Amino acid sequence: MSRDKLVIFDTTLRDGEQSPGASMTKDEKVRIAHMLEKMRVDVIEAGFAIASNGDFESVKAVANAVRESRVCSLARAVFADIDRAAEALKGAAAPRIHTFIATSPIHMKYKLNMPPEQVLEQAVKAIQRARQYTDDVEFSLEDGSRSDFEFMCRIVEAAINAGAGTINVPDTVGYGEPGEYGAMFKRLIEAVPNSDKAIFSTHCHNDLGLAVANSLAAVMNGARQVECTINGLGERAGNAALEEIVMAVRTRKDLFPVDTGIATEHIVPTSRLVASITGFPVQPNKAIVGMNAFAHESGIHQDGVLKHRETYEIMRAEDVGWNANKIVLGKHSGRAAVKARFEELGVKFESPQQLAEVFERFKALADKKHEIFDEDLHTLVNQGHDQGLEEKFELVSLEVTSKTGTVPAAKIQLRVQDAHQSAVAEGSGPVDATYKAIETIARSGADLLLYSVNAITQGTDSQGEVTVRLERQGQVVNGVGSDTDIVVASAKAYLHALNLLEHRSARAHPQRDGV
Ligand code: KIV
Ligand code: ZN
Secondary structure (H helix, E strand, O other), X not given: OXXXXXXXEEOOOOOHHHOOOOOOOHHHHHHHHHHHHHOOOOEEEEEOHHHOHHHHXXXXXXXXXXXXXXXXXXXXXXXXXXXXXXXXXXXXXXXXXXXXXXXXXXXXXXXXXXXXXXXXXXXXXXXXXXXXXXXXXXXXXXXXXXXXXXXXXXXXXXXXXXXXOEEXXXXXXXOOXXXXXXXXXXXXXXXXXXXXXXXXXXXXXXXXOOHHHHHHHHHHXXXXXXXXEHHHOOOOOOEXXXXXXHHHHHHOOXXXXXXXXXXXXXXXXXXXXXXXXXXXXXXXOOXXXXXXXXXXXXXXXXXXXXXXXXXXXXXXXXXXXXXXXXXXXXXXXOHHHHHHHHHHOOOOOOOHHHHHHHHHHHHHHHHHOOXXXXXXXXXXXXXXXXXXXXXXEEEEEEXXXXXXXXXXXXXXXXXXXXXXXXXXXXXXXXXXXXXXXXXXXXXXXXXXXXXXXXXXXOOOOOOEEEEEEEEEOOEEEEEEEEEOOHHHHHHHHHHHHHHHHHHHHHXXXXXXXXX
């Protein structure tokens, strides 16, 4: 079987960030981008440059930082968007502009209020404009899976003639079914006379739990680019999960006539990094990257695996990076060793001062915990990585009493701007008491949507990582905090979320209209 290259286009930093509460800072995006580059992702969609100044700065920072992968910005099919995308991508080694317009009858009529001819004309002009900046232009037919086939053929032919090298046909609303969506790719590629001049791409949402199946059906039928995200993060129910696509085509080489260039051993570390930065934990039974993905509980399975691994295992845990978690550092490790390990993890320090701060946090952690894993190192960077985030609330001290037969109570001291304030509160448990004490001071008016605790590594001395999702006036934020004491981690996460809410209220966030 002759094998084609399957282009892996990661959109964790753009569509992934559109999950409510999953927003990432510029520095966090650069760290994830470095991991994606190390994993040899072909294209990194770094954001939607025109959506806000923050998005613009993030695309620019990723474009300047990444050398080995293509870096892409999304742009509606309008000149202002394309010009802004091009501006943000100026420093990229290999820039791509990804422009899109909706092509389904329902979107054209109700959202765009445009007849099909005008949509076609606007798409062509946008692609020509983008080609003035770069040879690498992708065109997406938004809501492609619900579009009229004859119209799709016409717009795709015109888009290729205008200079689009990649044609993406998304299942924007997650409505597709594998048989139907795959067949549509085959028909389209056969019907469009110049289809051999472009790579066809799939981009699927998971509303019916079919995003990966639909993407693979498209690949079976001629698509040679898959758009996906780490952990399947993304708008609503998410996008197709990168790790599942990559491992499916690799494990079923007998069926899929394609190879990706992905260095799969970086999958699990990248998944962990994305989970920790976004505060979206990975469910234990998630394929490939879930804690239980390679754990055999049944005695019959364990016996089989011990006798002959392939009886119950179709992939090797180490091939996706499960054993990459080495204990390399402890309390006797020096600054140079810590710096070197961070560099291996793709973390670069902007100044000796930043390294000194992280090293101080490392020493404090190593005093409490003997073995420092890579995941612990990531949390140390996360704790100090919200640069530009004004910390209105900072934890000074926390004292909690929790004893059987008594009502738990918390006494907290915060620095609020420049003044210290204290409060005492009781609650149904130590975390509840702590949050009530914080709210006595902050009076944020926010609603708690989610509270979750995860152990970062194994063992009772592990750090607990707490995620808190707060909502205030339609703004949703995720605060993350870690500590070997989970009540302290909980307080840090709550304060992080409050600081993010303050930051958001201070800067208006323009609507990502039309995506
Ligand atoms: O889901 C979608 O249609 C998109 C496009 C902008 C590619 O995200
Ligand atoms: Zn999408």
